[in-house]
Amino acid sequence: MAEEYDLIIIGGGPAGLTAGLYAARSMLKVRLFEKEVVGGQTSITDIIENYPGFPKGISGFELTDKMREQAQEFGLELDMVEVTSVDFSGPVKKVVTPSGEFNAKAVIITTGVRPSRLDVPGAQELTGRGISYCATCDGPFFRNKKVMVVGGGNSAVEEALYLTKFASQVTIIHRRDQLRADKIVQKRAFDNEKVDFLLDSVITAVSGDGLVSGVTVKNVKTGEEKEVPADGIFVFVGNLPNTELFDGKLTLDERGYITTDESLMTSAAGVFAAGDVRYNLLKQVVVAAGEGALAAVSAEKYIESQE
Amino acid sequence: MGANVVKVDEQSWDAEVIGSDMPVLVDFWAEWCGPCKIVAPVIDELANEYSSKVKFAKLNVDDNPRIAGQYQVMSIPTFALFQNGEVKKRFVGAMPKERFVSELSEWLG
Numbered sequence: 001m002a003e004e005y006d007l008i009i010i011g012g013g014p015a016g017l018t019a020g021l022y023a024a025r026s027m028l029k030v031r032l033f034e035k036e037v038v039g040g041q042t043s044i045t046d047i048i049e050n051y052p053g054f055p056k057g058i059s060g061f062e063l064t065d066k067m068r069e070q071a072q073e074f075g076l077e078l079d080m081v082e083v084t085s086v087d088f089s090g091p092v093k094k095v096v097t098p099s100g101e102f103n104a105k106a107v108i109i110t111t112g113v114r115p116s117r118l119d120v121p122g123a124q125e126l127t128g129r130g131i132s133y134c135a136t137c138d139g140p141f142f143r144n145k146k147v148m149v150v151g152g153g154n155s156a157v158e159e160a161l162y163l164t165k166f167a168s169q170v171t172i173i174h175r176r177d178q179l180r181a182d183k184i185v186q187k188r189a190f191d192n193e194k195v196d197f198l199l200d201s202v203i204t205a206v207s208g209d210g211l212v213s214g215v216t217v218k219n220v221k222t223g224e225e226k227e228v229p230a231d232g233i234f235v236f237v238g239n240l241p242n243t244e245l246f247d248g249k250l251t252l253d254e255r256g257y258i259t260t261d262e263s264l265m266t267s268a269a270g271v272f273a274a275g276d277v278r279y280n281l282l283k284q285v286v287v288a289a290g291e292g293a294l295a296a297v298s299a300e301k302y303i304e305s306q307e
Numbered sequence: 308m309g310a311n312v313v314k315v316d317e318q319s320w321d322a323e324v325i326g327s328d329m330p331v332l333v334d335f336w337a338e339w340c341g342p343c344k345i346v347a348p349v350i351d352e353l354a355n356e357y358s359s360k361v362k363f364a365k366l367n368v369d370d371n372p373r374i375a376g377q378y379q380v381m382s383i384p385t386f387a388l389f390q391n392g393e394v395k396k397r398f399v400g401a402m403p404k405e406r407f408v409s410e411l412s413e414w415l416g
Contacts, residue, residue: 128382128399
């Protein structure tokens with residue numbers, strides 16, 4: 001027998017936790033499924049300086065842990081399990097996990113994005129052996145070592161600055177001739193004497209025997225390749241939407257993000273999407289939280305309209 | 308930490324892990340690492356369910372850098388399944404319980 005809910009939320013980052021807070025506070029019976037880490041990508045961010053209300057900044061872990069606590073205060077049920085299949089075709093939305101089946105009147109998808117992997121020779125074998133996707137987890141392993149940070153966006157440059165706490169030298173390698181990160185973040189990197197730059201450049205191979213020892217760097221303008229020694233490589237080269245579960249069930253855009261209307265309803269009635277998994281222009285915690293709130297209110301209106 | 312999870316360090320490593328008759332899943336972790344904290348209850352649960360088949364151990368990489376270095380652990384959480392003193396399986400990052408069960412099915416089944 002499936003358990004019955006008003007609302008099911010899939011994904012426990014800032015969008016899902018905020019949707020959970022709003023829906024639980026509206027007295028809906030709501031269950032949130034998270035397969036890995038509550039807080040999602042945000043939970044591994046060192047410090048968030050642009051979420052309003054925290055003038056000194058707040059760690060991503062602490063911010064999302066507080067979001068979780070607040071939503072649970074109002075009755076959100078949190079279930080740490082992976083959703084393995086969904087059926088959105090009928091008025092009753094079905095969600096299946098290894099621990100059981102769940103029915104809901106509405107669903108909000110907040111599965112977010114995951115970091116794109118470095119896809120070059122040597123990268124797979126050396127992941128966890130010098131190649132990392134989490135500076136806050138792995139930075140302390142690189143005390144007095146030389147690391148490279150791949151990418152030019154906010155994540156890359158902010159994490160590069162975080163890594164200067166440990167590493168002796170941090171080289172930002174970016175495929176374009178200028179960084180994409182916010183100007184204030186860029187300025188900090190330019191002013192930090194431990195940070196240097198390899199622009200117009202990409203990594204084409206990673207070498208090392210058991211541990212990373214260097215990379216092959218190619219200049220995309222000249223085509224010239226050179227070997228650069230490095231002990232660590234931190235990769236922040238964009239994201240992929242976590243939408244495999246919904247392929248063929250919801251309309252996705254050409255890059256795999258879920259498309260919605262203004263109320264954040266997807267192509268399936270009663271199914272909403274919020275946060276990074278929905279194509280939006282600004283992948284930030286404050287946007288995800290705002291969309292989570294809107295999706296919850298839209299879902300509540302939808303449920304009322306069906307009764 | 309759950310009652311069925313053994314805390315290991317440089318002193319107890321050879322006896323508890325290398326010389327263990329049972330397969331041992333070692334969780335390489337540190338205080339500073341958010342995903343390590345989040346996955347800890349999952350390991351506790353696995354230890355409660357499967358302690359007759361696999362020993363579950365935690366090694367703090369901060370306090371035991373020599374062992375972390377020896378096994379070339381540069382990302383945490385790293386999980387390594389030891390059998391007869393050798394690493395048979397290794398994976399990085401927090402995962403849901405079901406994923407651990409399937410990754411370790413050879414030893415938990």
